[in-house]
Amino acid sequence: MFFHDRRLQYKVRVDKPNPAFARMLQQAIGGIEGEIRVCLQYLFQAWGNRGPVKYKNMLLETGTEEIGHIEMLATAVALNLEGATSSLKDEIVGANPVVGAVMGGMDPRHFLSSGLSAMAVDANGVPFNGSWVVGSGNLAADMYANVMAESTGRVLATRLWESTDDPGMKDMLAFLIARDTMHQNQWMAVLEELGGMTNNHPIPNSFPQAEENQQFSYAFVTTNIFKDQEAFGRWAEGPSIDGKGTFQMVPGEPMGDIPILPPPAPEGHAQVE
Amino acid sequence: MFFHDRRLQYKVRVDKPNPAFARMLQQAIGGIEGEIRVCLQYLFQAWGNRGPVKYKNMLLETGTEEIGHIEMLATAVALNLEGATSSLKDEIVGANPVVGAVMGGMDPRHFLSSGLSAMAVDANGVPFNGSWVVGSGNLAADMYANVMAESTGRVLATRLWESTDDPGMKDMLAFLIARDTMHQNQWMAVLEELGGMTNNHPIPNSFPQAEENQQFSYAFVTTNIFKDQEAFGRWAEGPSIDGKGTFQMVPGEPMGDIPILPPPAPEGHAQVE
Amino acid sequence: MFFHDRRLQYKVRVDKPNPAFARMLQQAIGGIEGEIRVCLQYLFQAWGNRGPVKYKNMLLETGTEEIGHIEMLATAVALNLEGATSSLKDEIVGANPVVGAVMGGMDPRHFLSSGLSAMAVDANGVPFNGSWVVGSGNLAADMYANVMAESTGRVLATRLWESTDDPGMKDMLAFLIARDTMHQNQWMAVLEELGGMTNNHPIPNSFPQAEENQQFSYAFVTTNIFKDQEAFGRWAEGPSIDGKGTFQMVPGEPMGDIPILPPPAPEGHAQVE
Amino acid sequence: MFFHDRRLQYKVRVDKPNPAFARMLQQAIGGIEGEIRVCLQYLFQAWGNRGPVKYKNMLLETGTEEIGHIEMLATAVALNLEGATSSLKDEIVGANPVVGAVMGGMDPRHFLSSGLSAMAVDANGVPFNGSWVVGSGNLAADMYANVMAESTGRVLATRLWESTDDPGMKDMLAFLIARDTMHQNQWMAVLEELGGMTNNHPIPNSFPQAEENQQFSYAFVTTNIFKDQEAFGRWAEGPSIDGKGTFQMVPGEPMGDIPILPPPAPEGHAQVE
Amino acid sequence: MFFHDRRLQYKVRVDKPNPAFARMLQQAIGGIEGEIRVCLQYLFQAWGNRGPVKYKNMLLETGTEEIGHIEMLATAVALNLEGATSSLKDEIVGANPVVGAVMGGMDPRHFLSSGLSAMAVDANGVPFNGSWVVGSGNLAADMYANVMAESTGRVLATRLWESTDDPGMKDMLAFLIARDTMHQNQWMAVLEELGGMTNNHPIPNSFPQAEENQQFSYAFVTTNIFKDQEAFGRWAEGPSIDGKGTFQMVPGEPMGDIPILPPPAPEGHAQVE
Amino acid sequence: MFFHDRRLQYKVRVDKPNPAFARMLQQAIGGIEGEIRVCLQYLFQAWGNRGPVKYKNMLLETGTEEIGHIEMLATAVALNLEGATSSLKDEIVGANPVVGAVMGGMDPRHFLSSGLSAMAVDANGVPFNGSWVVGSGNLAADMYANVMAESTGRVLATRLWESTDDPGMKDMLAFLIARDTMHQNQWMAVLEELGGMTNNHPIPNSFPQAEENQQFSYAFVTTNIFKDQEAFGRWAEGPSIDGKGTFQMVPGEPMGDIPILPPPAPEGHAQVE
Ligand SMILES: [Ca+2]
Ligand SMILES: [Ca+2]
Ligand SMILES: [Ca+2]
Ligand SMILES: [Ca+2]
Ligand SMILES: [Ca+2]
Ligand SMILES: [Ca+2]
Structure with a gap:
């Protein structure tokens, strides 16, 4: 069961709202490298865990922390969208090129659909997709899925950090980057506990x-x-x-034959020459 | 540029066609753990590689091998669907329970849409999704994505191996399982060359x-x-x-404030109380 | 069965074509708040209606009207794209910042894929998705789905109205906004007929x-x-x-136990520590 | 920020595991009527709330409760899959009709992909889709989206209740059905506070x-x-x-003209007759 | 603008309801070969038509007819689901193999989500996808898209016809198959009017x-x-x-060089060896 | 089985990198008119071919060529993204309108997710979708699907050609346009071999x-x-x-009755008036 504290895990401050940066932050919320994915991935892995139980406990801890990361980023998106509406109108209606340069990169659905708040989509408005939530029932495979998620996630976070000079945003990202450092190490620690590369591979190590x-x-x-x-x-x-x-x-060389399939079944109504 | 030999990389033989197993094989073709994903993933990583060039070459080699794995599995699906049509009709029309037990697990689109051949979908008919093709521009992150793909892929292959007693299918899967063993090792070898865990992590290692x-x-x-x-x-x-x-x-403890957003912009037409 | 009149339900006029506004209008065609969704939603609810028949009749009426709304918006998109091609080329090739400010918000597929006409996608080019078509077999639940669709739809339409100063577009949107007013009222009228909140809730009211x-x-x-x-x-x-x-x-307090799952099945090839 | 207790909100017990029922429960996890959707919907609405703040607080409370519902259902899925593997093999390999009748309705990915645990998909294996997470920036529209979600959700829960005679499952569902009753009432209470139908409609009530x-x-x-x-x-x-x-x-009568579009732009390469 | 007549275009009768056949019929509603696709495809092509106007008129006619085909099939699905609920319960609860053989092929969402009516999905529950609606702005390309849609559609319809012995269903399908015959001919007649193969190809024929x-x-x-x-x-x-x-x-022979990309940009945080 | 040569099929040169054009090229990679689609479509048709075998051979040839087209376009995307990173930062941070006009049309994921390389998505970042891969088991239907794919594909390529004045890009596109010319002719040649329009239609020609x-x-x-x-x-x-x-x-006239469905099943919990 879950609880919350209305305060954020870490402070979120936006000094200079920027709707194009709001759009880029969406990648870290609803993109394949984003926080919804790791949040659900760790929680589903925990809920499906069949032992040892300490890994279930640990996955639950970090999965719960990640909900708070979505919350921080969603707050950052909303703050970056402050003032976007009237500028957007200027751009659409009046073709002011300076405004346009900032607004051109905005997701129009941030105004049209969400009224200046975050959505469960990526930086191109492509919806979050549940297929990205990997939990295989094999702990080592799952740990690699987690290392990979935190690696591409940290790459993304550093690129976001490079894309802004807003001190508040840089501070928030420096915190999230640090958490990704920990999480990479954490999943690798499990792999070490499981016996390291020589014991784990080939995964699954239970197949004769x-x-x-x-x-x-x-x-x-x-x-x-x-x-x-x-x-x-x-x-x-x-x-x-x-x-x-x-x-x-x-x-490489072919060891098989040229594959020849039997003729089609009449009920399938292939074409007759 | 690419070439082909009409012969298969390894022999594909089905002794006892089974349309329910054909459906299960689709997971290894168009599922997130499947061969289309690794094929495109390695090729896109190769095509986007910005050095060192030996990794580009290597990714291209294995990406090309994977096309041949899709080919083997697609052939296996078609062979497993042999005879499915008339049995399906018996089931739909006549409710023969023995037929039904086999056919119940069939994907009806294997008859309706593809005329008894493989499709670019998973075991539930969910289409292959390009979002699964990961290439981040960071070689270490990509190698973890590849280890993870081959780990969940090998887990899947061993489960398919457990689900059949057809000697031809078991032989084909034993080959594919071996290739997954190699591919896991291969991506880990790159990680070793890049310096191993202490040099690679936190990924990206280029962020100060x-x-x-x-x-x-x-x-x-x-x-x-x-x-x-x-x-x-x-x-x-x-x-x-x-x-x-x-x-x-x-x-865990909150270090941020309770987030309060400014009031909505009038143009967004929030509700008035 | 369906018929058509080649004339539009209401006049559509664009005084100053604007390809960025064309992109925004796509949200009202193929977005989750859009007209394809309500059109199919009302029609599928009608076609699945199991009584009383007057609701089937009524859903069919309004579902049919909505086809004409898609038609109006598709016409508006095409008219707003007039002249977009050569400006787009100027922008891509020559980086003219004034042109860029208008074109930057354009959907490139409006040129590349559709040749300056509307598509079955939203403002970000995300395709219409059939999962949005809700028909539950419970009339009250469906009416709430309809009130909700017309509420978010009218919010969208007012935001589009705020985003343009083109008199023709404002006139068209003022008509569509009025129709949303009616449709909200209409579905609420059904809820009133069904007995209002105390009779309808909790939905379904047929569960003991x-x-x-x-x-x-x-x-x-x-x-x-x-x-x-x-x-x-x-x-x-x-x-x-x-x-x-x-x-x-x-x-909130936990009333359940800590969930412990049995150990994994051997055939699933979990990892061995 | 978020916290958890390892115990469940309510007890989850499965007396007679049933993999076909596990598949059906997936609709309540990753389907459009399911708990991931309401969880993210309430949380995103809270995170984007621009006042009054009491609604933000309240949305956060219930969004947090919903995470625990996903947890309960994911646990129920895993427990219902107990024993599925060997039966599945019997079915695929041996065509035992009694086994087949139960297994035929199983999602094969519950074995192949997740190793007998829940996934972020619906009852047909279609992945959860972020587009279902509605937060419009208009509180009344959002409340209707929430009433609708809890109404179709409760309809789904009652149908699941009808589909099982497992006492543990019926007990869990009776709890979830009760929570849906509360949640329907809760969102309607907000609508009442906002002024009821005459004050709220047409939504948005801020458009002149x-x-x-x-x-x-x-x-x-x-x-x-x-x-x-x-x-x-x-x-x-x-x-x-x-x-x-x-x-x-x-x-109904057409009030617009027959729409005639200008000829195509040369750059679009329309066909020449 | 659109109108309707409450009567169906052609009679729909189900003599022996069959929920597995209902699922198969979904492919003809919401599948890529289905009626929603052709309906929207012809209408969007009409709405985007930039001349000659007679083709716009003609596309509008047939697009409108197709709405009535969705209606017929949706009615057929609902009639085939008659009685499914209690049998489904027998199957899930009691594992009656004879019932199971029929029910095993049922889409559980036909009960859980739609209450025994049609949905905007295919035979595997995959939602209709707007990307399938092709309108390119090139009339000849569009006509080929239409011939192709009616060809795969007619193949599907003949396979459905082969899968049933219900006289009512066979009669309905014989009508729809005839309509597909006409529609194939109709789009080819446009291609003939446009000048036939030598005049039309290569498409677009307007490129020098x-x-x-x-x-x-x-x-x-x-x-x-x-x-x-x-x-x-x-x-x-x-x-x-x-x-x-x-x-x-x-x-085939390579005429290009080995592609070498420049080194990565520092801001992208590639891995350092 | 497949092989490769590290050299490209045709030379790819970018004289003036343009990230907005890189985005547009994505449509030709991962869009519905793109090369991944034709590549997989021809290969899956070959792998499912049940005779005559010469068509299988031919499909395999051209499907293999298409892999090389993806490779050329992926290379072109990477070369067009050269220098995008620092310009993007200028735009986001400094709102330089000239930079903005070029960057506004860029896909932010080309930096954030792929580190300046191609992805398996379309020009709006919508992922490639396996449902686009058509192989029906009817050769004539498949040939029309192929003519259609090469027709919309060539229309797209000519529009890309119109959108650039980069000599290298125009040269590459002139090659790809020529290949589309051949491929259109090629699939039509099969249709001619199969007997032409009078013999092929209505497709399938095997239905009585x-x-x-x-x-x-x-x-x-x-x-x-x-x-x-x-x-x-x-x-x-x-x-x-x-x-x-x-x-x-x-x-048009209705020949069917007004459809009336039986009352709902009690287990479905329809609403009680
Ligand atoms: Ca995180
Ligand atoms: Ca492989
Ligand atoms: Ca409307
Ligand atoms: Ca709930
Ligand atoms: Ca039709
Ligand atoms: Ca090509």
Whole structure:
């Protein structure tokens, strides 16, 4: 069960409202790298957790913190939209180029649909999509999904930080960037507890290796037919990262037949030549 | 530029066609864990790569291999749908319970829309969505996205393997599972080359640490108000995984104010009390 | 069955074409508050109506009127796009800031995809989505869905009216705003006929009250843990609006256990620690 | 900021796991009538609230309660999926008709993608969509959106209640149905505080009536050309519900011209006859 | 402007209700091959038509007819769902295999969300998507979009016809199949009027041929590297269908360089090795 | 199985980077008229082909070529985004109107999400959608889907050509336009091989004509009630294009009854008046 405190987790201040920046902040709310995604992802992973229970507890903690991040960003969007309406009208009606340069990047739905407040969409107005909420029932796979979410999320936050000179916004983003640092470390700490790379991989580690076709488990297949330069690297030689094999580089070649399907069923009404 | 060989990368054989299994295979084609996603993800990462060029080359190699995996699975779907039409009719029209048990799990669009062939959708007929194709312009973030894709992908493949006793299908899946093993290792090899966890994290590693609010960079914030049992673990004490701080556990508390927004703009036509 | 007259329901005139306004009008065509949604919503409610038949008849009438509203707005979009092409080229190629201020807000697909005509999308180019078409099989719930659609729709129309000084567009919108006034009243008239708030609520009114957990039917649960100010209001005391209980304010507290799920099934290949 | 208690708001017990019922419960989680929608809708309305502040507070209270409802339902889904895996295999592999009858209604992604836990999708696996989160900046419009959400939500809950004979599930649903009763009343209480129907309508009540085309504000336009029976009702005569006009019934007739668009721009490359 | 007659365009009768067939009929309502798509597609093409006006008139006629097809199918869905509720409960609760065989293919949202009526979704519950509504501003391209829509639509209708033995449903489908025959012919008649293949192609025919890179305009590029069998056919030799060139078969070969992108911008925070 | 050459199929050069043009190019990558769609469409049609096998081979050839077109356009997007970051900051922070005119049309996610590279989305950031990938199991229907895709695709490419004066971009587009010319011809050549219009139509040509309701197979139904001008044309008189009937023009009239549905099932909890 959930509770709230009306105060924000961290202060949100906008010194110079900017509706184009409000639009960019939406990416951090409803985009695939955004806070709704991590919030629901951690909570759904917690709710579906089948043990060990300490991971369920931990996911619940951080999932709950993330709701407060959506709240901070939604507040920041609303504050950045202050004054947007009358400027928008100036732009639409009068084609004032200075106003236009600021407003041109605004999401018109911030006025038309939400009345100057945040929405559950990304920076292009594309709605949040529940398919982004990953919880696989495999803890290690989920932890990678979480490291990845916090990595692309922190990349996004640093780009937002670069896009503004508003001191209040920079301060808020410096806090969120720090939280992303922690969260990256936190999910990696679970992976370390689970045994690290050699114990975790290949994920899932519960599938019997004997059942996979081990001839191809550590072969880098090259599909390049322009032979001047190979894609050599750590993945092409030496022990595999999971410690269970040796990388080798092999040219791609077809091992299957040309696939021929049986003729169509009459009920499907294929075309008759 | 791309080329093809009409033969498959690996043999695809279906001994006992099963339209319900065809539906399940669709998850590995057009689902978020599927092959269209990894194929486009690796190719887009390659096409947007701004150096070092060896990673571009490598991404291109594996992205190209993945097209052939879509091809194998699409062939498997078509072969599993063999004979589905007349059985479907028996079920719809006659309510034969034995037929129904097999057909009940079929995607009706496999007959209605595609005429017994694969589609660019998941196991529930939800279309493939381009938002799943992640390429952030940050190589480490992208590698985690790739490890995660191959981890959830391999989890999916092992579950498909568990769901069938068709020898041909088990053989094909054993090959694909092996390729997922390699691909997990391959992306981790890049992360190793980039310097491993202590060098890579926090991602992006190019953002100056001094600019983030470091007071919160390694603090596990607990939001739990039921105090009988804490979410202790590796993330709550000891050196951080990135080697740049020390984990600590701190109770969550609001540091911001109650957010109050200015009154609405008249042009937005808020309600008047 | 449906018929048409080639003339519009109301005159559509654009005095000064404005491609940015064309984009904004798309919200009223293909957005969630738009005319395609109400059109299909009323028609589907009519087609699924299981009595009394007079409501089916009435829904069919207004659903049919709404097709003509899409037509008016689509015409308005095309007229506002007049001349957009060459200005767009000036902007893209030559970076003329005055042109840019007008064009910056244009949807590029209005040129690229539709050749200067309306599309079934919203103001951000997000396609119309059939999930917005609500028909629940419960007449009172549907009437609230309709009041809500016409309320957010009229809010949108007034904001569009505020965003233009084109006399023709203001005239068209003044007509559509009036129709929204009527339609709000119309659906409320059905709710009155059905017995008003005390008879209709809780919706559905056909579920036996004895079967719901009545201890919680009129309790405002407060989840706030910052106790300086309560969320008092009409909902916290006095008779309930449906006349069947008394509002009370109760502090939120967990009545369930900590949920513990059984261990994972082996076939699901969870991670082994 | 948000907090949690690891215990559930209300007890969740499943006596006889049923994967087909798990699928049906997904509609109450990630469907348009579901708890993610109301949760985000109330929270976004709170975060965008521009006064009076008591409504912001109240929306925050109930939005927070709803997170706990998602939690209860996600727990219920996981418990209903207990044992599904091996039965699913029996069905896919062996075509046991009794098993098939239960399993046929299962979402295969509950095994393939989530490992027997809930997902952010509806009963057909269609992902939750952020476009469903309505917050318009007009309090009365938003309250109707909320009454509508709780009305279709309660209809859904009663249908789920009808679809199961599991005592634990019936008990949980009886609690959720009661909460929907309260929430319907709660949003109507706000509408009463705002002045009731005559003060609130037409929404937005801040748009000057003189500016709408009042000739059409209370006219029921009939588009029916089959004249045997009219769609008479409360909406066709008597004072309007908002108390500002008189209903009348008028035959639909075109008042606009046949719309003729100018010829296409050369750059758009229309076809030449 | 639009009008309606409460009677259907053609009779709709269901002799033996079948909820699984109701689900299949949804593909013809809200699927990509369905009637909502053609209805909106023809109407939007009409509303955006910039001449000659006779095509606008004609598109309006048939777009209006299609509304009545949605109506017929929505009625057929509701009639096929008759009795579904109690059988569904038997299935969910009691696992009656005979019932299950019929019900297993039912869309649960037909009960849960719509109360036994049609929805704006396809056979898998995926919502109708406005992106399917094609109107390009080029009449010939649009006519091909329409031929294609009626061709896949008629294929779908014949498969539905094959899936039922209900005389009423077969009769309704025989009518809709005939209408698809007409509509295919109708759009081809426009293409004939526009000048036939040699005049229409390449579409758009208004782009100066001299500006395209004519060396590649009639070359079949083969990308196959398995040289045992070529993809010869009409497209590989002889005069081109548009009469403006001669088909030739050429081996694919790269004519561009290896693409190298400049290094990343510092503000984008790429990873540092 | 697939292979690649690191060189591009055709040279891609950008003389004057333009982030607004980069956004427009996205329509040709991830839009409904774009290269991902045709690529997957031809490949899925090939993989589902059930004979004659020469069409499978041919579809595979061209589907493979299209991967290289995505590659060219993705490269072009990245090159057009060169320098966008610092200009974007100038615009957001400093409201420089000249910069703004260029940047206003930029997709902010090209910086925020992809770090200045292409994404699997359209010009408005709407993700690629797998539902656009049409493969019906009927070869003639699929060929029309392909002609249509190449026709709207070539229309798009000519509009992009008109929108730029960059010589490198114009050269690349002149190549892609030529390929669209070939591909239109190519699919029409298949239609010719299949027998041309009289043999192919009505599609599917395998459904027995006697089973359709032939009274309505060649009747143009007019639904217009404003009788001053009819929609006459080739479709209203003369032999049908498929050579199997004679066009006639008939006034639309309802042949069905007023549809009346049975009362609702009690379990569905309709509203009680
Ligand atoms: Ca966060
Ligand atoms: Ca793969
Ligand atoms: Ca309207
Ligand atoms: Ca609730
Ligand atoms: Ca039709
Ligand atoms: Ca192409």
